[in-house]
Amino acid sequence: MSSCAGTGFENRTKMVRQLFQVLFYLHLLLTAGMVIFITVYGLTSDSGRNHFHPFKWYPPILASTACGGIIGFMWQWITFKNPRKALKAAFWLSPLLTCLMSAIFVYIGTALSLAVGTVSFVSAVAQSLYGCWVSPRFEYATNILSVSTAFPPAKTKVLTLSSILIGILYGCFLVFGIGGAKALQNKVKLVFLFILVIMLSLCWTMQFLKNVIQVTISRVAYQHIVGVNVDTHVAIWDTIKHFAGSIAIGSILVPFITLFRSFARSIFLLGKHETMFSCVGCYMGMSSVLVNIGNRWGFVHVGLYNKGFVQASSDTWEMFTRVGMLPLIDSDLTGTLCFLSGVAVGAICSMVSGIWSLVLHHSYALEVSIYAFLIGYFMCRLAMGWVQACVAAYYVAYAENPESTQMDSTIPVRLEQIQRSQALQLF
Known part of the structure; x- marks a missing residue:
């Protein structure tokens, strides 16, 4: 009976993965068709020729897209060569560059740009305060980055560069579609819906590309830790051929769950007043349930064991709980480093395109700056994907076999420090 139930569950999981794989590739096909149609129609219509200036709209955002890819590739190289300086630079540069970007938005001078600038x-400010709060964790974050990325898998640079080039090409392709929609804004009332669909496609596709790297590199890095060699070309082919459905699901779930969990933690820190206690408890409880079914550590088991994403996330989280690693996982700064690096690169791209647009055509500055920020952010996240994958593989390898002689003392020493700190807080 249990065997039949297990087989039924596996079949349902396989069907869901296949469904999301088809949906992802279908969305790419439909998006491509829509972008081509909107671009051609928008730029050749009378409305587009009379009200839209492509030579003033496209150059800033296309240049910032290329800029994001170049800076992102350089940043992951800096992180690999000197994790300590890269970590500190990310926590200092991100708030500084975000503040400078806000000044550009305020200078644009519209009500909407003022609101965006205020946000x-x-x-x-929040990034600065957070950096001060977590500064005691910098030493351990540097250690875990150093030890997990000390021997990156073969062809990592090639894979990273290839993903960035694909991201740049796809980003530029979608930018042409946004420009075509912009040309039709005086002729078609629902142009913003086309732009929204294009931006959602950008987010899902970039997350998918990043997670392809996450699954591939984490698998190779894990196998290296346990003493097994896996060719990176074989791993990337297996990822694209067998794991695309799970990656497509994870590329939707992880960003939403991460955002919700960050929001829940913020409420927990700010909501210790009695009147907010029930709200805090509700959010934290939901956060715990959601992270169990969708977390970035699950991508390691997706690549290793060909599990469905939800099952891989649940198994990985239960394993962390069983070996007492949750406090360490919760305080890990790798994800924050990648996020702040993305924000910093996005801010640079936003300022490049914003200043350029202010010189060429003032009315394009706000929207071009926002699009450039999002594209620059994702370019950097693509570049940093292999770093996050190596750290994830290291954590999972330790959790599966804490007594392994292949592991060094980085994690055990940190766990002991956390336990001593928690013991002191009880007194």
């Missing part, structure tokens, strides 16, 4: 400034 950016508040974000910069």
